[in-house]
Amino acid sequence: MTTTGEDHVPARGGPWWWDRRRGAVLDVGLAVVSAFECAAEGVPFARDAGIPWAAGVVFGLLAGSVLVVRRKWPIAVVLVAIAVTPAQMGFLMGIVGLYTLAASELPRRIIGSLAGMSLLGTFIVMFVRVRQDMARDDLDLGDWFVPFASITASLGVTAPPVLLGMYVGARRRLMESLRERADSLERELQLLAERAEERAEWARNEERTRIAREMHDVVAHRVSLMVVHAAALQAVARKDPEKAVKNAALVGDMGRQALTELREMLGVLRSGGESGPRERPSVPLAAVGVAAAAAASRAAEDEGRAEGPCLSELDELIGQSAAAGMVVALSVEGEERSYAREVEQTAFRVVQEALTNVHKHAAGAKTYVRLAHRVSEIAMQVENEPPPEVSSASSARLPSGGNGLVGMKERVTALGGVFVSGPTDAGGFRVSAVIPAS
Known part of the structure; x- marks a missing residue:
C-alpha cells in the first residue's frame, strides 16, 4: 500500500x-x-x-x-x-x-x-x-x-x-x-473499502431483519394455533374426551410443522458457512467488505432456493385455522397460475400473518379471505368481523409483539407492491396487499 x-x-x-x-x-x-x-x-x-x-x-x-x-x-x-x-x-x-x-x-x-x-x-x-x-x-x-x-x-x-x-x-x-x-x-x-463496509453492514442489517421476519412468520402462526388448541383442549378435556384427543393431535401436528420450518430456516443459515474454527486470513479492508457482501448475496440466493410456502398450501392454512375454531371463508377470483417463488411466499405469509392476528385479537370472529389473480398482479385481502364478546379461546391470552403488520408491509414493499391495513367501519379489521406478478 x-x-x-x-x-x-x-x-x-x-x-x-x-x-x-x-x-x-x-x-x-x-x-x-x-x-x-x-x-x-x-x-x-x-x-x-x-x-x-x-x-x-x-x-x-x-x-x-x-x-x-x-x-x-x-x-x-x-x-x-x-x-x-x-x-x-x-x-x-x-x-x-x-x-x-x-x-x-x-x-x-x-x-x-x-x-x-x-x-x-x-x-x-x-x-x-x-x-x-x-x-x-x-x-x-x-x-x-x-x-x-x-x-x-x-x-x-x-x-x-x-x-x-x-x-x-x-x-x-x-x-x-x-x-x-x-x-x-x-x-x-x-473509498471502495468504506463503501464495501457500508454495503456489508447494510446486508447484515437486512439479513437480521429477514431472519427476524421469517422467525416471526414461522413461529407466531404455528404457536398461536397451538395455544388456541391447547386452550380448547383444556376446556373440553373432561366434557368431550374425543374432541380433546383430536385437539391434542392437532397441537402435535402444529408443533411438528413449526419444527420442520425452523429446521429448514436454520439449514439455510448454516449452508453459507463452514463448521469448525480456522485461522482468519489477513486481507485488506476492501476484500473483507466485498466478501461480506458476497456472503450476504449467497445467503439471499440460498433463501430463494430453499423450500418455502406457496399459494397451493393456502387451503391447508385456512383448514388449520378452521380446525382451531375460526370460521373462514375463502374466495378466489381470476384464473389461477404460478408466480415467482418470492411472490407466492409473500402472498402466503400475508394471509398467514393476518389469520394469526385474528386468532390473537379477534378470536371467534368470522373471517373472509379473498384472493384475486389479475393480469400483472395478485391481490389478497383478509377481513374479519367484530369478535364475539365471549369466546372459547379467549382464555388463551396470546401475546402480541406488534411486528406482524410491520413485517407484512416490509415483504410487500420489497417486491414493489402496496400494503394497507386498518379497522373497518363495522368494528373489524382489514389487511389488503397488491403484489406485482413479475
Whole structure:
C-alpha cells in the first residue's frame, strides 16, 4: 500500500528557498567552486582588459557566486553565464545553469531560446579565440578547422547539460505523475473499502431483519394455533374426551410443522458457512467488505432456493385455522397460475400473518379471505368481523409483539407492491396487499 500524497511532500527543513539542507549545501558548494574558478579566470581577463587584477578577481567572485540561486532563478544564472562568456570565465556556471534551466518547469520556448543564446555566444567566443591562437602560433590547418572547432566546442559545452537536464526533468515529472496516480488509486481503494463496509453492514442489517421476519412468520402462526388448541383442549378435556384427543393431535401436528420450518430456516443459515474454527486470513479492508457482501448475496440466493410456502398450501392454512375454531371463508377470483417463488411466499405469509392476528385479537370472529389473480398482479385481502364478546379461546391470552403488520408491509414493499391495513367501519379489521406478478 502506498502512502497518501501529503507524505510525499518533502518537509521544508532548509533555509530560504531550499526544501532540504542537502540542497542548500550542494548549491553553496557549487557557488564557491564557481566563484574560485571565475576569480582565477578574472586575472587574465583583467590583464587583457588593462585593469587591476584585483578588480578582475572581485568581478569573478561576484559572477561565480550567482550559482547559489540556480534553483530559484535559473534564468538569471544562465544570463550571467552568457554575459561573462566573452571574458572566457564561468565554465562551471554555464554548464550547471543550463542543466538547472532544462530540468525546471519553465516553458520549452524559454529554455530553447536561452540554450540557443548560450550556444551562439560560446561559438563566437571559441571562433575568435581559435583564430587568434592559430594566428599567434602561425598555424595553417585549413579554413575548415576554425568553424569545426568552434561548433564542436560550443555543442560540447551546451548540448550535454541541456539534454541531461531535460531527461532529469522529464523523469521527475513522470515520477510525480506516477505518485499522484498511486495516491489517487489509494484514495479510491479507501473509498471502495468504506463503501464495501457500508454495503456489508447494510446486508447484515437486512439479513437480521429477514431472519427476524421469517422467525416471526414461522413461529407466531404455528404457536398461536397451538395455544388456541391447547386452550380448547383444556376446556373440553373432561366434557368431550374425543374432541380433546383430536385437539391434542392437532397441537402435535402444529408443533411438528413449526419444527420442520425452523429446521429448514436454520439449514439455510448454516449452508453459507463452514463448521469448525480456522485461522482468519489477513486481507485488506476492501476484500473483507466485498466478501461480506458476497456472503450476504449467497445467503439471499440460498433463501430463494430453499423450500418455502406457496399459494397451493393456502387451503391447508385456512383448514388449520378452521380446525382451531375460526370460521373462514375463502374466495378466489381470476384464473389461477404460478408466480415467482418470492411472490407466492409473500402472498402466503400475508394471509398467514393476518389469520394469526385474528386468532390473537379477534378470536371467534368470522373471517373472509379473498384472493384475486389479475393480469400483472395478485391481490389478497383478509377481513374479519367484530369478535364475539365471549369466546372459547379467549382464555388463551396470546401475546402480541406488534411486528406482524410491520413485517407484512416490509415483504410487500420489497417486491414493489402496496400494503394497507386498518379497522373497518363495522368494528373489524382489514389487511389488503397488491403484489406485482413479475
